[in-house]
Amino acid sequence: MEFSQFDDNQNLSLTKFESMLKTNNILFFDSNEFENIIHHYLEVGKIALAKKAIKLGLDQHPASTNLKLFQVEVFIFENKLNEADVLLNALYEIEPTNEEIYIQKANIYSKKDQHEDAIRVFKQALEIANETSDIYSLIGMEYLFLDKFEDAKSNFKKCLEIDLEDYSALYNIIYCFDFLEQNQEAIDYLTVYLDKNPYCEVAWHQIGKQYITQKAYKKALAAFDFAIISDDVFIGAYLEKGKVLEKLEEYHEAIENYKITLALDDPTSFALLRIGHCYEKLGQDDLAVQHFYKTVEEDPLLDKGWIAITNFYNKNKNYSKALYYINKAINIDAENVTYWKLYAQINERLNFLEEAERGYKRTLELGNYELNTWISRGDILIKLGEIEAAKLNFVQTAEFYPDNEEVEYRLAGLNFLLNIPEEAYINLNNALHINVEYNFIIEELFPSIFNRKSVQELITKFKNASK
Incomplete structure (x- = not known):
């Protein structure tokens, strides 16, 4: 069923219909008027009004196949597939050569994820249809559901053979090319x-x-x-x-x-952000940060804008301002893992160790399991004297990064501090075996442990063995 844009007469029908709903006076509309009214409501997503129009339309025109097909469309939209199927079967008995019946039947199969059956029925519709472009497009979409991109592409190409300006088909063809690399x-x-x-x-x-x-x-x-x-x-x-x-x-x-895009339409946060980065590359910092500000004013939810401002002040070692803006970002979106990682790093640079540790912990809770995140948090816990918590942190790290020298050296030092020498020597042996050159980790983090005779002897032994 194809419909043109509403003209003045159709607008009049729509106004008359909505007036009727307000007054409860039943007015007569011919079936074409109802079809255009229903189509309009479906197009703009006003399903409740479309259903009212279908009901009133069928009350006045109970034999109208097109109105019943709209009923089927609404059934499918509402996932009432059995009702849709029953009505389609009844319509098929009356009009077995109506292509729309086949199309809606195929849509039911598609809704049930029975895409091969949907394609089979769409192909039956092709045999009787006068206009085939839309059906080829629907077949192409079914092949996309099946990840059969070559078949999808060939059907979208048929759309363009029929209508050279079917840009939706053109985009879908390019999508297939891109997916297939x-x-x-x-x-x-x-x-x-x-x-x-x-x-x-x-x-x-x-x-x-x-x-x-x-x-x-x-x-x-x-x-x-x-x-x-x-x-x-x-x-x-x-x-x-x-x-x-x-x-x-x-x-x-x-x-x-x-800037041309800003003049053509309302400013977009993307264009403002890119302008800011360009000015930054040109060394025009004032203009750069002005555009970063405009970016977040235009779209406060765009994380790249807040990150750009924060990184700008980070780069210029203005950590207090960087912290101010990352706090503003976190207040808007407290689930953004990048915000929390920046928050942790800035606090660490400012030597606000408790806040830095909190930031790294939140970063991990949000699913950032990068090795550097674990190590940064653990090292801060060591500086804070939270030895048990630091050990737990690195035990968890070892689950994600087994046989990692940086983790093993830290666990060795922590176990020595906790007076668990058996575990400490196991960790130290593992670390030295993996990479003896990283023994400086113990020297930097645990100097008293590093100077122990037994530790020095073990390091020397592994160094000599590696020569």
Whole structure:
């Protein structure tokens, strides 16, 4: 079922229908009016109003197949698949050559994750359909569900053979090429397509992105220029061109392109952030940080903006300001692991060890199990004299990083401090066996242990053995 955009008469029908709902007066609409009203509500996601229109429509036109097909569509949307199936079977008995019946039947199979059956029924619909482009697209989507990207690609290509300006199909084709890592094949396909449709900004934009993958940056720039020639308000082309110019270290030109996007539409946090980074690369720190501020004003939830501000002050050794802004970020999103890691590092630089340890602990709780995180937290616990907690930290570390010399040396030192020599010597032997050159860890963290005669003898033994 295909419908045009609402014209004045259709707007009048919609106004009349909504007025009827408010007054409870039953007015007559022909079946086409109901179909357009229902289609409008489904398009804008007003399912409850669509259902009311279907009910009233069927009350007035009980034999309308199209209205019943809308009923099927709503059943499928609400996952009432059995009701949809029963109604479709009844409609099939009346109109066995109605392609929409096959399409909705296939949609039910798809909803049940029976994608092969969905494809089979869609292909039956193809045999009787006058317009096949949408059906090829639906088949392509089913193949995507099955991870059969070559089959998906071939069906989306058929969409473009029917309608050269089906950009949804074009995007899906490129998605398949990308997933299959067929970069050159994508370029070849787009080149042929552009011979047929030379002013397609979408195709120029996509071929430019493929050239970026090949690091053919000059070709990418040319492609984005052609996209802009085809549509001089195409924001995506300016953004991609800016990113390429950054890679080429042409920061002034990159800024110009990002600024064009700000003039064409409402400012985007991405463009503001990239402008800030470009100014930073140019050594214009005031302009850089101004744009980082604008980034978080535009989108306070964009973590890259807060991270950029924090890193800016970190780089300039203004740790107090860095801490101020990372605290603001954490107040907005306390589950962001990168924020907590920065919080820990900044506090460590400021020698706020308790807060630094808290930050590293929270980083681990949020799933960042990098070795450096474990080691940083453990070393702070050692400095704080929390020997038991430090040992527990490194025991947990060893579960993630077994046979790691940095962990074993630390466990050795901690076990000596805790007066557990049996475990200490096992750890020390393991550490020396893995890498004798890392014995400086004990010297730095546990100097009194390092100077013990037995420890020195063991280190010397392993050093001599490694010569």
